[in-house]
Amino acid sequence: MKWGTLLFGTLSFVLVFGYASKTMYGIEHGGNLLAYWHIALAWVASAALGTTFVGSVLFLRYRGRFWSRLAHSAGELGFLFATLTLLLGSAWGKVIWNSWWEWTDVRLVTFLIVWFIYAGYLVVSSATDPNTGDRYTAVYGVVGFVTVPISYASTRLWTPTFHETTIGNPQVSANIDPTTLLVTVVAATFLYIYLLGVRIQVHEVEDRIRGLTGGRR
Amino acid sequence: MEPLLLFGYTALFVALFGYAAYLQRKLGRVERRLNDLR
Numbered sequence: 001m002k003w004g005t006l007l008f009g010t011l012s013f014v015l016v017f018g019y020a021s022k023t024m025y026g027i028e029h030g031g032n033l034l035a036y037w038h039i040a041l042a043w044v045a046s047a048a049l050g051t052t053f054v055g056s057v058l059f060l061r062y063r064g065r066f067w068s069r070l071a072h073s074a075g076e077l078g079f080l081f082a083t084l085t086l087l088l089g090s091a092w093g094k095v096i097w098n099s100w101w102e103w104t105d106v107r108l109v110t111f112l113i114v115w116f117i118y119a120g121y122l123v124v125s126s127a128t129d130p131n132t133g134d135r136y137t138a139v140y141g142v143v144g145f146v147t148v149p150i151s152y153a154s155t156r157l158w159t160p161t162f163h164e165t166t167i168g169n170p171q172v173s174a175n176i177d178p179t180t181l182l183v184t185v186v187a188a189t190f191l192y193i194y195l196l197g198v199r200i201q202v203h204e205v206e207d208r209i210r211g212l213t214g215g216r217r
Numbered sequence: 218m219e220p221l222l223l224f225g226y227t228a229l230f231v232a233l234f235g236y237a238a239y240l241q242r243k244l245g246r247v248e249r250r251l252n253d254l255r
Contacts, residue, residue, distance in 0.1 A: 030219035037229055084232055091225040191233065198240045205247040212254045 001194035008187035012036070015180040024096065024175050031095035036180055038088040040188035041081050042111075048078030048192060049118065049148050056141030059134065065207060068134045071141050072125050073199035077192060079118045086115060106158045110151035117144040130210065 016036050024032040055071030058064070089108075090100050102108055121144055125137045150157070 029221075031221035031225070033222055034225040037226070041229075080232065080236055084229060087228055088225045091221045094221060195237060195240065198237075198244060202240060202244050202247060205244065205251050209247060209251050209254060212251075 001190055001197060004190040005187060005194050008183055008190055012040075012180070012184040012187040015177070015183055020177045020180045021175055027096055029095045031092060034088050034092040034095075035174075035176060036184045037188070038085060038092055039176070039181060040184040041085040041088065043185055044188045044192040045078050045081035045085050046148055046152065047189070048074045048081055048196075049114070049145060051196070052078060052118075052121070052141045053145035053148075056138040056145075059138045060142070065134075068130075068138065069200050069203040069207075070196075071138060073196055073203060075118060075121050075125065075141065076199060077195055079115070079122055081188075081192070082111070082115045082118060086111065106154040107151065110147065110154045114147045114151050117147050120144070130207075 016033050020033060020036065022028055022030055022032050024035060051074035052071045055067045055069075055074060059067035059071060093102070094100050121137070121140055124140050128134070128136050
């Protein structure tokens with residue numbers, strides 16, 4: 001995973017800075033190149049929050065500690081990726097909309113709600129005892145996930161002001177290079193899986209320590 | 218390079234490499250603690 005991340009990450013930056021066009025939506029600006037990692041991060045954030053949902057459901061069903069570790073690790077990563085998505089999206093928005101933030105845009109507002117929901121997930125998780133409180137965190141992980149598909153579908157459910165539906169919409173020509181985007185999405189996915197593996201490992205060792213010390217950290 | 222582009226990718230690098238380094242350090246620390254306890 002580490003080498004896959006390095007390989008595809010390097011390839012992604014070569015393509016973003018050496019091949020992809022700086023013109024998007026008819027505006028020529030270097031800041032448009034932020035779009036590739038903004039979209040890739042939004043994808044891995046959704047994948048991570050989806051993993052939290054699946055891990056939480058499986059924990060509630062089977063009670064294995066592994067599912068709880070998976071759900072929490074993915075939730076932490078999902079929050080990090082969602083934060084970076086907002087940051088890069090805001091900078092890109094300044095280029096194409098001439099605005100850092102637009103409260104009238106449904107995608108922005110619903111994604112911010114997702115961000116707050118998962119900030120809350122991390123707070124609930126850190127505030128509960130790992131041996132007894134995992135159930136509360138898992139229920140939160142299941143219920144909170146409802147916001148993710150709503151945010152994804154928001155541009156189809158309500159009239160978008162800035163974020164237009166690009167997939168399957170011939171009227172929008174964002175001029176995003178598909179090869180560069182695909183390589184960047186693969187790089188971000190490799191990175192996500194690598195970080196998820198390390199985070200789960202940390203949880204496992206912490207659990208073993210807790211087992212040896214009788215619950216003390 | 219445009220300041221916005223520089224800001225965006227710098228933030229990305231700092232956050233991702235910072236988090237990866239933090240996780241590796243934390244893993245090393247808890248593994249040492251586990252070995253000490255054994």
